[in-house]
Amino acid sequence: MSTTIYYGSVVNPVNLTSFQALPRCLLAVGATGCVEWLVEDVEDALVRETMGRMGCLDNVVIPLKETEFIMPGFIDTHTHAPQFRNIGSGQQYELLDWLSIVTFPTETKFADLDFARRTYSSVVRRIINNGTTTCCYYGTLHLEATKLLADIIKSYGQRAFVGKCNMDRNCPDYYVEPSAEASIDATESLISHIRSLDSNHTEEPLVQPILTPRFAISCSPPLLASLGKLVLSDSSLRIQTHISENESEIELTKELFPECPSYAHVYDSFGLLRSNTILAHAVHLEPHEMDLIAQRGAGISHCPTSNFNLSSGVAPVGEFLDRGIKVGLGTDVSGGYSPSILNSVQTASIAAKVVAMQAKGSKPTSGNFSDRQLSVATLLYLATLGGAEVCDLKERVGSFAPGKSFDALIVNVSDKGGNPCIWGTGEEEKGKAALEGMLERLLFCGDDRNIARVFIQGKLVGGTEF
Ligand code: GUN
Ligand code: ZN
Numbered sequence: 001m002s003t004t005i006y007y008g009s010v011v012n013p014v015n016l017t018s019f020q021a022l023p024r025c026l027l028a029v030g031a032t033g034c035v036e037w038l039v040e041d042v043e044d045a046l047v048r049e050t051m052g053r054m055g056c057l058d059n060v061v062i063p064l065k066e067t068e069f070i071m072p073g074f075i076d077t078h079t080h081a082p083q084f085r086n087i088g089s090g091q092q093y094e095l096l097d098w099l100s101i102v103t104f105p106t107e108t109k110f111a112d113l114d115f116a117r118r119t120y121s122s123v124v125r126r127i128i129n130n131g132t133t134t135c136c137y138y139g140t141l142h143l144e145a146t147k148l149l150a151d152i153i154k155s156y157g158q159r160a161f162v163g164k165c166n167m168d169r170n171c172p173d174y175y176v177e178p179s180a181e182a183s184i185d186a187t188e189s190l191i192s193h194i195r196s197l198d199s200n201h202t203e204e205p206l207v208q209p210i211l212t213p214r215f216a217i218s219c220s221p222p223l224l225a226s227l228g229k230l231v232l233s234d235s236s237l238r239i240q241t242h243i244s245e246n247e248s249e250i251e252l253t254k255e256l257f258p259e260c261p262s263y264a265h266v267y268d269s270f271g272l273l274r275s276n277t278i279l280a281h282a283v284h285l286e287p288h289e290m291d292l293i294a295q296r297g298a299g300i301s302h303c304p305t306s307n308f309n310l311s312s313g314v315a316p317v318g319e320f321l322d323r324g325i326k327v328g329l330g331t332d333v334s335g336g337y338s339p340s341i342l343n344s345v346q347t348a349s350i351a352a353k354v355v356a357m358q359a360k361g362s363k364p365t366s367g368n369f370s371d372r373q374l375s376v377a378t379l380l381y382l383a384t385l386g387g388a389e390v391c392d393l394k395e396r397v398g399s400f401a402p403g404k405s406f407d408a409l410i411v412n413v414s415d416k417g418g419n420p421c422i423w424g425t426g427e428e429e430k431g432k433a434a435l436e437g438m439l440e441r442l443l444f445c446g447d448d449r450n451i452a453r454v455f456i457q458g459k460l461v462g463g464t465e466f
Helices: 044-053 081-086 095-111 113-129 143-156 180-196 221-232 247-256 263-269 287-296 304-309 317-322 341-359 376-383 385-390 431-445
Strands: 004-007 020-023 025-029 035-040 068-072 074-080 132-138 159-163 207-213 238-243 277-281 299-302 326-329 408-412 451-456 459-462
Touching: 068 431, 074 081, 074 277, 074 299, 074 326, 074 341, 074 385, 081 095, 081 113, 081 132, 095 113, 095 247, 113 132, 113 143, 113 451, 113 459, 132 143, 132 238, 132 451, 143 159, 143 180, 143 207, 159 180, 159 238, 180 207, 180 221, 207 221, 238 263, 247 263, 263 277, 263 287, 299 317, 299 341, 299 385, 304 341, 317 326, 317 341, 326 341, 326 376, 326 385, 341 376, 341 431, 376 385, 376 431
Parallel strands: 004 068, 074 132, 132 159, 159 207, 207 238, 238 277, 277 299, 299 326
Antiparallel strands: 004 020, 025 035, 068 408, 408 451, 451 459
């Protein structure tokens, strides 16, 4: 058996100078679906015996082909399930027009549960098969359709956060919640519903609710205040929203909240900026907002494909990392046109290069990341462990540290049946160099054809071989 394991047990991006490649390794996953054992250079018989003694009898020992490797699953920290209906269209608009002309008319259709069921079943399947093992989903404002989304995710075995949009103002009459009270009532019902899916589970459930105030513009102060009250009593409840994506959006936000010194302060003033808040975009933050976000421990979902596609701008990811702000990647469908985190990796790389090119000739910064391109190791980090940190899940996923859940991808970079642009014979290089070469090519020209098997919590749930 020819076995190679790649594992991403990386602690922070600063230490990511090289990959940890273990030739001839086997991986044991215990009955709980957690990683119990990582071994190197040992005989199979011995491994099996040891794992047997450890009680990992239903372990998974994963044999890998020459052109396969194993890596932690991707984490998508921001996407909109209903907007998959619009994927690849609407790129001629900027954010506020795009919402009213393209997005809201589509989202309103999710009042129809048959439509919602058909759409969400194919969306979730597609996201899993792209290698996303944890996903942060926005639904629509509809309670029933968003419950259905959570049910479908649960039945497919994906790890996810699911929220229904809170939006009680500045939206069209046909697509707006009637009051702050109605919005809060529906939110509380969704939380109860999702939590009831796993009521006898002792561990953190796979599918969890997340508060989803769409953005400050669409939420009245009483609604934001009630959401702030709701999270105050529940420290485990994550929050997701949009911030500083587009200049017109920022201008309108400042007009609506003149008492707040910045966009980030709007969320903070309602108690919605904390260590499990996920802020999507953050393209145009001012330095004092970054200070506040770092201080609160909130995370940023970097959505570079969407930021380019809707002409929003280029987020300074290197600066976020140098400031110690948590950063993960988001596909932001359908602002973004791809459901694959691999696409986000590629665009994140280009975005960092744009920042670096624009900074050429200016005074060098003292940090490791600001105004520089992102290394392959940092890109891998953003797609996995960085996302786990943003989701407040770093103890559970994002790498193969013992005790974490086995959320993993078996990736095949062979030219037979997979994506043919990736790899030739598999004989170009050996050992660590080969592994690093395979990883880089996967990140830059891979797609769902290369995702052979997807495991979540130790269970096979997707991939081309599923
Ligand atoms: N801001 C408020 N709603 C949205 C949305 O659906 N997509 C994006 N990209 N930005 C938003
Ligand atoms: Zn979004």
